[in-house]
Amino acid sequence: MKHVDLLIIGAGPAGLSTGLHLLKINPDWASSMLVIEKATHPRDKLCGGGLTPLGVDTLKKLDFSFPLPLPQVPVHSAKFVYKGCSFQIKGSPRFIVFNRIEFDHYLVQTARERGVRIHENEAVQTIEVSHDGVTVTTTRGIYHAKAVVGADGATGITRRMLRRNQPQKKTTPARVARSLEVRIPAIPKSILFSKG
Numbered sequence: 001m002k003h004v005d006l007l008i009i010g011a012g013p014a015g016l017s018t019g020l021h022l023l024k025i026n027p028d029w030a031s032s033m034l035v036i037e038k039a040t041h042p043r044d045k046l047c048g049g050g051l052t053p054l055g056v057d058t059l060k061k062l063d064f065s066f067p068l069p070l071p072q073v074p075v076h077s078a079k080f081v082y083k084g085c086s087f088q089i090k091g092s093p094r095f096i097v098f099n100r101i102e103f104d105h106y107l108v109q110t111a112r113e114r115g116v117r118i119h120e121n122e123a124v125q126t127i128e129v130s131h132d133g134v135t136v137t138t139t140r141g142i143y144h145a146k147a148v149v150g151a152d153g154a155t156g157i158t159r160r161m162l163r164r165n166q167p168q169k170k171t172t173p174a175r176v177a178r179s180l181e182v183r184i185p186a187i188p189k190s191i192l193f194s195k196g
Helices: 013-025 027-031 053-061 100-113 157-164
Strands: 002-009 033-036 072-082 085-098 124-130 133-138 142-150
Touching (some): 002 013, 002 133, 013 027, 013 100, 053 085, 085 100, 124 157, 142 157
Parallel strands (some): 002 142
Antiparallel strands (some): 072 085, 124 133, 133 142
């Protein structure tokens, strides 16, 4: 069994940001925390790549320089139209769009360069909470941690395992939204891309 102070489950932006914040506070965290990721970067991610001003500020506080060295599209205005009603949001930029696969891979590379230990291709199988910490069994070993950060998403194993171990209340069944990503070339003259 391997012992760590902190085990972070998930090497996406939330998990990596947690690790990078801790390293910025105290570089000694490099030897006492570990990030576990079930996939290997670069990995597919069906998720939006829009970085809001809050996300930009967070990365700047972590000493990332902007613009990031990745392909990106700044969006200064977005208009939403539904059943004849519309509203528009503006910013400078309002958000920046990245390819999420490239963005996450860049974060992993940077986190590693700064000292964050990341185990990829290691899936969590069980999580057991006890009075003296948390025992996590993965496809590559068993870890005992003083604390665990679940950064593997709303439908990730951390949430499922912890919910399974808690007394169930009678509540309305949870609903999960699914997304489907389709990549097609944009038509510049389309009404969806018109200015106004």
